[in-house]
Amino acid sequence: MRGPRITRRDFCAGLAVGAALGRPGMAAGSAPLTARPAVVQLAPEGYAATEVWSYDGTVPGTTLRAKQGARLTRQLVNDLPEPTSVHWHGIRIDNAMDGVSGLTQDPVPPGGTFEYDFVVPDAGTYWYHSHTNSMEQVARGLAGPLIVEEPDAPDVDRDEVLMLDDWLLDPDTGAFAGDFGNPMMQSHAGRMGNLIGTNGRYDLSLPVQRHARLRLRLINAANARIFVLRLDGLEGWTVALDGMPLPAPEPVTGDLILAPAQRIDLMVDVTAAEGAIAGLVRQANDDTWQALVDMPVSGAASLARRGVPAPLAPNPNMALPDLKAARQLEMVMEGGAMSGLRNARFNGRELGFRELVQEGQFWALAGQVGMDDTPFASLSRGEAVRLRLSNRTVFAHAMHLHGMHFRTIAADGSLGPMRDTILSLPDEPIDIAFVADNPGKWLLHCHMLGHAASGMTNWIDVS
Numbered sequence: 391m392r393g394p395r396i397t398r399r400d401f402c403a404g405l406a407v408g409a410a411l412g413r414p415g416m417a418a419g420s421a422p423l424t425a426r427p428a429v430v431q432l433a434p435e436g437y438a439a440t441e442v443w444s445y446d447g448t449v450p451g452t453t454l455r456a457k458q459g460a461r462l463t464r465q466l467v468n469d470l471p472e473p474t475s476v477h478w479h480g481i482r483i484d485n486a487m488d489g490v491s492g493l494t495q496d497p498v499p500p501g502g503t504f505e506y507d508f509v510v511p512d513a514g515t516y517w518y519h520s521h522t523n524s525m526e527q528v529a530r531g532l533a534g535p536l537i538v539e540e541p542d543a544p545d546v547d548r549d550e551v552l553m554l555d556d557w558l559l560d561p562d563t564g565a566f567a568g569d570f571g572n573p574m575m576q577s578h579a580g581r582m583g584n585l586i587g588t589n590g591r592y593d594l595s596l597p598v599q600r601h602a603r604l605r606l607r608l609i610n611a612a613n614a615r616i617f618v619l620r621l622d623g624l625e626g627w628t629v630a631l632d633g634m635p636l637p638a639p640e641p642v643t644g645d646l647i648l649a650p651a652q653r654i655d656l657m658v659d660v661t662a663a664e665g666a667i668a669g670l671v672r673q674a675n676d677d678t679w680q681a682l683v684d685m686p687v688s689g690a691a692s693l694a695r696r697g698v699p700a701p702l703a704p705n706p707n708m709a710l711p712d713l714k715a716a717r718q719l720e721m722v723m724e725g726g727a728m729s730g731l732r733n734a735r736f737n738g739r740e741l742g743f744r745e746l747v748q749e750g751q752f753w754a755l756a757g758q759v760g761m762d763d764t765p766f767a768s769l770s771r772g773e774a775v776r777l778r779l780s781n782r783t784v785f786a787h788a789m790h791l792h793g794m795h796f797r798t799i800a801a802d803g804s805l806g807p808m809r810d811t812i813l814s815l816p817d818e819p820i821d822i823a824f825v826a827d828n829p830g831k832w833l834l835h836c837h838m839l840g841h842a843a844s845g846m847t848n849w850i851d852v853s
């Protein structure tokens with residue numbers, strides 16, 4: 391029997407597929423990462439699906455994995471209706487690849503492409519997200535995990551990436567609710583979702599076996615929510631913060647605080663009995679503890695728990711800042727609702743708070759609202775910096791430095807763990823220190839993305 395003839399229409403469709411696969415300018419071996427609208431079921435079944443902006447059609451985007459020291463190449467294809475760019479959060483990256491529109495690259499227009507090509511020097515848990523109109527684009531779904539694997543994987547039964555997020559949805563339509571630039575949210579704690587979930591699911595469930603050892607890679611992709619978490623039926627250790635291994639695993643004894651953009655790597659053992667439901671619980675607004683990730687327990691991986699895990703190997707070439715020789719800087723954080731901010735510089739002019747509000751701006755870092763041509767600090771490559779973050783607002787902020795990790799300085803002057811994002815609470819100054827060993831223009835901003843968009847974005851120059 392004869393098959394159907396190929397019609398002109400089939401042929402043209404075939405050509406179109408070929409053209410899509412062979413976009414000009416794509417480097418050999420560079421898989422596309424396509425930012426595009428998609429429809430996904432974020433709300434519980436029975437509610438409407440949500441039109442999101444996604445990487446490759448899912449929320450969160452595909453988990454990207456690379457070996458430590460490898461080169462990662464991805465061609466960003468922008469199929470969104472507005473410009474975009476990708477930031478590789480926590481990677482000590484070549485500045486030209488940092489993805490910050492208006493500072494390290496031009497935004498990629500709709501229909502355009504950009505070749506991201508960089509080395510990942512550090513093993514650990516990282517993530518990627520939009521850094522163009524990010525308070526809207528990240529809230530619409532443009533974020534995904536980026537895992538850099540150790541040369542020798544630690545001894546665990548399972549490695550689970552858990553990207554925590556919240557979404558503000560209209561329950562009737564499934565659409566994102568409200569205005570992303572809502573001034574009331576921006577000037578307060580930020581855009582909080584009415585639906586909270588993990589890996590795009592409000593009811594994520596991971597079946598586990600008793601005594602199994604899991605590596606849990608927690609990533610907070612929310613615009614503004616600070617997650618307060620506890621282990622339930624699990625016992626274990628924190629082994630890394632913001633990708634960077636702790637010198638020794640620290641037993642988890644109380645609450646785990648995960649501010650926006652922060653990551654925590656845990657090694658946990660399932661200690662709950664067979665038939666029980668273990669998992670992660672989170673503190674709700676009314677101080678009750680609610681399930682976030684369920685882990686129903688069935689069967690046993692072994693008869694008994696294993697011993698304390700070995701620490702993860704430290705990442706290479708981490709310079710220790712010399713605090714005595716360090717340049718001392720202070721960044722005062724001001725503004726927001728109920729603040730005493732009187733005036734600050736915006737677009738080269740000193741404006742009063744009321745004028746700033748009329749411009750949609752609410753916050754200042756070191757007297758500056760948003761980015762100016764002049765950086766907060768111009769540093770010489772290799773210079774050690776000691777920076778005090780003084781929060782004179784009544785809100786918490788998650789301060790993120792691009793391109794380099796910093797260390798917190800404890801009250802006794804000792805250096806704490808390395809981080810790229812730190813939670814700053816009102817009237818509790820934090821001292822951090824770092825060696826400015828990565829040349830380029832690096833943002834220093836609040837990762838509560840509505841705050842960043844309404845004043846809390848500044849930058850440093852390392853040359």
Ligand SMILES: [Cu+2]
Nearest residue numbers: 787836838841
């Ligand atoms: Cu903030």
